[in-house]
Each structure stands twice: as structure tokens, then as C-alpha cells.
Amino acid sequence: MAKLDETLTMLKELTDAKGIPGNEREPREVMKKYITPYADKMETDGLGSLIAVKKGEENGPKIMIAGHLDEVGFMITQIDEKGFLRFQTVGGWWSQVMLAQRVTIVTSKGEITGIIGSKPPHILPPEARKKPVDIKDMFIDIGASSRDEAREWGVAPGDMVVPHFDFTVMNNEKLLLAKAWDNRIGCAIAIDVLKNLQGENHPNVVYGVGTVQEEVGLRGAKTAANKVQPDISIAVDVGIAGDTPGVSEKEAQGKMGDGPQIILYDASMVSHKGLRDLVVSVAEELNIPHQFDALPGGGTDAGSTHVAGEGAPSLAITIATRYIHTHGGILHRDDYENAVKLITEVVKRLDRKTVDTITYE
Structure with missing residues (x-):
């Protein structure tokens, strides 16, 4: 850089x-x-x-x-029994720019990296593959194996989630990416x-x-x-x-x-x-x-x-x-x-x- x-x-x-x-x-x-x-x-x-x-x-x-x-970002609303995180958008988001993106969850014990996930296309019927995934069907995967493990790591409902992205000066140094x-x-x-x-x-x-x-x-x-x-x-x-x-x-x-x-x-x-x-x-x-x-x-x-x-x-x-x-x-x-x-x-x-x-x- x-x-x-x-x-x-x-x-x-x-x-x-x-x-x-x-x-x-x-x-x-x-x-x-x-x-x-x-x-x-x-x-x-x-x-x-x-x-x-x-x-x-x-x-x-x-x-x-x-x-x-x-x-704009997200807020954790639920932790399911398998340790996946449900979330609410905070500010305006379009579903097509969210999926498979890396995020940072800010917890009481520090920051945790996650990725926004959904069902893989391989198991979806042909009609469903053509449609954008609804935000309500997305979740955040932090690699936890259970609700208890996610909680041990400090994750709690209400935690802030923000995009993970590095500030970058582009090849044209007048253009700034962040x-x-x-x-x-x-x-x-x-x-x-x-x-x-x-x-x-x-x-x-x-x-x-x-x-x-x-x-x-x-x-x-x-x-x-x-x-x-x-x-x-x-x-x-x-x-x-x-x-x-x-x-x-x-x-x-x-x-x-x-x-x-x-x-x-x-x-x-x-x-x-x-x-x-x-x-x-x-x-x-x-x-x-x-x-x-x-x-x-x-x-x-x-x-x-x-x-x-x-x-x-x-x-x-x-x-x-x-x-x-x-x-x-x-x-x-x-x-x-x-x-x-x-x-x-x-x-x-x-x-x-x-x-x-x-x-x-």
C-alpha cells in the first residue's frame, strides 16, 4: 500500500x-x-x-x-443452538451485496471474525437459484459449534457487526477504497x-x-x-x-x-x-x-x-x-x-x- x-x-x-x-x-x-x-x-x-x-x-x-x-451495519439478534448468529440490518442494505462477505462482531470480550452465509445453491431448486437470498434467511458463521460456545466467546444479542474491509490507496493514488x-x-x-x-x-x-x-x-x-x-x-x-x-x-x-x-x-x-x-x-x-x-x-x-x-x-x-x-x-x-x-x-x-x-x- x-x-x-x-x-x-x-x-x-x-x-x-x-x-x-x-x-x-x-x-x-x-x-x-x-x-x-x-x-x-x-x-x-x-x-x-x-x-x-x-x-x-x-x-x-x-x-x-x-x-x-x-x-451501516448489523446487530446480532439471536444465537441458534448450533452457534450460528441471526442478525438485523441497521441502516439500508441490499441483499445482493451481503452474502459471503466477511464481518467483524464486536463483543464484550473483543472482536470476532465471521462470514455471512446461506444455503449453498447445489441444494436449491432451479427457481430458487434465480432469486436473491432474502436477508431474513442469512446468518453469520463464526465457527462456533454451539450456542454455549458462542456465548463463551462473548457473543450476545445486541452486539454490533460491521463489514471487514481494509483501507486501500488504489493504483491511481487519488482514488481511495474503504x-x-x-x-x-x-x-x-x-x-x-x-x-x-x-x-x-x-x-x-x-x-x-x-x-x-x-x-x-x-x-x-x-x-x-x-x-x-x-x-x-x-x-x-x-x-x-x-x-x-x-x-x-x-x-x-x-x-x-x-x-x-x-x-x-x-x-x-x-x-x-x-x-x-x-x-x-x-x-x-x-x-x-x-x-x-x-x-x-x-x-x-x-x-x-x-x-x-x-x-x-x-x-x-x-x-x-x-x-x-x-x-x-x-x-x-x-x-x-x-x-x-x-x-x-x-x-x-x-x-x-x-x-x-x-x-x-
Whole structure:
């Protein structure tokens, strides 16, 4: 693997961390380690979202930059008498990307490796072979011979299960392959925006937030926004890369390497026109590459932040990523760095007058 620089080391630690919804302690600790040097104050909300406060102008508007800490994964629900584990998906999964994949079960006694299994095709009738295996018929094999042995190893109902996947810099070193880009890349962007603001005058107070439980209903963004009460909110997340075989531009416009995606519309929110116009104008002024997308399905933390409290103008800025909600995804490092640059420059322009103008756009 290519030698890891400071940024790649951070990205590896963030994506290697294990944290399904409701179990975000490990990625929260990694984010906390990297963002604390750039924050004036660290807080959490009641669900465990991490809130790093960077003060510019004390009484300036409050700007929330939110990435979510959780990743899609699974939870153990039962151990059968032969030691096989039944599980529940936590977050959205498609059955065809799950079977025969390696997973890590996080138990009270440490981590255990398993594989998602099902009946072999050799014993299935011809009609059944043509159909995808239902998730409810899958199980996890950890090599235990009985329920008692699995329990002795520390396995218990409620244990977190995450994909097993190694962070990899690909032959094209701009392309990064890892699990949990959704949404540790958003957490990394929040960290680097605060880092970029060191020594800079910004006419506001910036909140770099790692939210919890996004994948099960944008829940942590709601509680974090209720605590912060932002004047402006930007959710940073992954978007769909439509640059692989079989995907038409009508289905997904995004292309890796073409810049951060400015989301016009998704199932959780119509993006705020005034904020969107400002972001686009800054990108054009500074020649920062960017692209647009609209997603009829799915949503981001902006779906919660824009209706929290009395409401806040909100926008989602995303990184085009291949194969999200699977074991491993690919994104382009330039898109990540351009997103950091764009958001940093937008923050510098968000003084009280500008925010008031945006709010009543």
C-alpha cells in the first residue's frame, strides 16, 4: 500500500473505526482526537453526537458543519443452538451485496471474525437459484459449534457487526477504497474546515459536528441542532457516483473527480435557495470545481437540521462515491479537498448581514 501522509492516516483511522447507529463511541473518539486541537470547546448532545466549537466573532451567527459518525451495519439478534448468529440490518442494505462477505462482531470480550452465509445453491431448486437470498434467511458463521460456545466467546444479542474491509490507496493514488466512507468522509471534512480556519478571521461561531444515528432516520442531527440552534447548517455526506457501467445520467449525474456535489433536492429536504446560491457563487468566484445532483430517494442530516428548533437554512454538500451501503466504496481525494476548500471559503463570508439576507431569500 502507498505510504500514508497525515491526511490519509486520519482517513484510515476514521474509516477503520467501527460504529453502527447507536454504537458510535469508536469513531467519535477518533474524530475527537483529530478535531480537538482546532476547537475552543468540545461538547456532546444527549444521544452522543460530538460538537466542536470554533469561535470567530463571539456574537456572530452560528454555522453548523455536520458529518455523521455512524455507518451501516448489523446487530446480532439471536444465537441458534448450533452457534450460528441471526442478525438485523441497521441502516439500508441490499441483499445482493451481503452474502459471503466477511464481518467483524464486536463483543464484550473483543472482536470476532465471521462470514455471512446461506444455503449453498447445489441444494436449491432451479427457481430458487434465480432469486436473491432474502436477508431474513442469512446468518453469520463464526465457527462456533454451539450456542454455549458462542456465548463463551462473548457473543450476545445486541452486539454490533460491521463489514471487514481494509483501507486501500488504489493504483491511481487519488482514488481511495474503504468501508464507511458513508460518512466518515463528512467527519473528515468537518475536521479540516476547523483546521483551515486556524488563524483566520471568520465572522461567526463554527460548530464541527459528528452526528449519530443518521442511517436510521437522521436522529442525531436533530438533537445536535436543537442543542446548537444554528443560523446556517451544511451537511457533508457521500453522494451517488453515476460513472460506473449501467448507470445513466438520468439516474445519477455525479462523477468522481468533478468536484463536490451541491444537492438541489432529496427525499428529506428541498435545499435552501439563498444558501445554495451563495455556495455556487463562491465556487465560481474561486474556480472550485463543483457539480449538482438531485436524489428522489435518501436524505442527509440537512433533512433534520433545517427543521430543528425554529428552522435553519440548510444545504447538503456531498462527495460522489461508488458502491455506498456495501462493504467498500471508492471516492476521489480531490473532491474531498475541494469540498473542504469550498466550505471554508463559504464560512468566511457568513457574517450576520449575509446570514440575514440568506434567511429571508
